[in-house]
Amino acid sequence: MKLLNTIEIEPLDYTENEYEFPNTSKEKNAKAWSDFWYKCVSDSNLESLKPIELGSYLIDIKNISDSELKTILQKELKGKDLSNAEEYVEPLFGGIVITENDKIIIEPTCCGDIANLNHWEKIEKFELNKWEQLWIGHPWVYCKKTNESIILSDYTEVNLGDYKELSEKYNFSRQELNSQIKSSRKDINAFEKQIRKVLVELEIENANKISKLLIGNK
Structure with missing residues (x-):
């Protein structure tokens, strides 16, 4: 994965x-x-x-x-x-x-x-065995954390309260997904630096602030 x-x-x-x-x-x-x-x-x-x-x-x-x-x-x-x-x-x-x-x-x-990486990083704070919305746009998915796994639903635009039972679509190793999320954050931070470098070359003022806004690091 x-x-x-x-x-x-x-x-x-x-x-x-x-x-x-x-x-x-x-x-x-x-x-x-x-x-x-x-x-x-x-x-x-x-x-x-x-x-x-x-x-x-x-x-x-x-x-x-x-x-x-x-x-x-x-x-x-x-x-x-x-x-x-x-x-x-x-x-x-x-x-x-x-x-x-x-x-x-x-x-x-x-x-x-x-x-939206910010939303993925919040998964570790979810309560165990409780479905939570994971925003990826619309349709979105729901996410559930267990001791060992991170479980995702299929894409949906149905409110969580309207489900009698939510089906599990994907099951990932919690440890492996967490490792990948941390790696993704490093890649995003590197991309922010790349953006800032290019903005400076374009002689755009506030390059530091704009680079952060473009990746959602306010």
């Missing part, structure tokens, strides 16, 4: 051309959506980025170069009042991905962002 910190690269944010969307779902033809994504991001010279799987928009932060990050940050910060960064700068969309045997088990959903 492995945790990845990812950010979402929305293809239309990186092109001014009007490319036609694939006339199919990602489930039916991931290759068509991958080709569409690469066509869009290539207009911003981001074609070397590699999503976590075919058809995905999620990129492992450890695989982003300084030059690629420069393009991403320029897009993210364009038109924002950086003199009032705490009001206008938000964490980058994306979040935690869990893989097991090279298969994606859990990935961030709509409105999930890179700061």
Whole structure:
């Protein structure tokens, strides 16, 4: 089992051309959506980025170069009042991905962002054998801690109180997941430093504050 910190690269944010969307779902033809994504991001010279799987928009932060990050940050910060960064700068969309045997088990959903690692870090404070919401966007999952395991539900948008019984979908070693969460925090901290370095190169004031806001470290 492995945790990845990812950010979402929305293809239309990186092109001014009007490319036609694939006339199919990602489930039916991931290759068509991958080709569409690469066509869009290539207009911003981001074609070397590699999503976590075919058809995905999620990129492992450890695989982003300084030059690629420069393009991403320029897009993210364009038109924002950086003199009032705490009001206008938000964490980058994306979040935690869990893989097991090279298969994606859990990935961030709509409105999930890179700061959601904060929620994963709170799991150790959960009461034993009690379901709690784990925010990854919507739909979200519920999480239960036992002495040895961390158990996750399937994706859902149903309130916990509306369940008569919540089914267990995934069961992870508590020790192994905790180790992966700590490793993810180190990766996020390194990414913050990388962001700050690029912001300084771009001669953006308040680089330290903005770098923290972009990853949710206020």
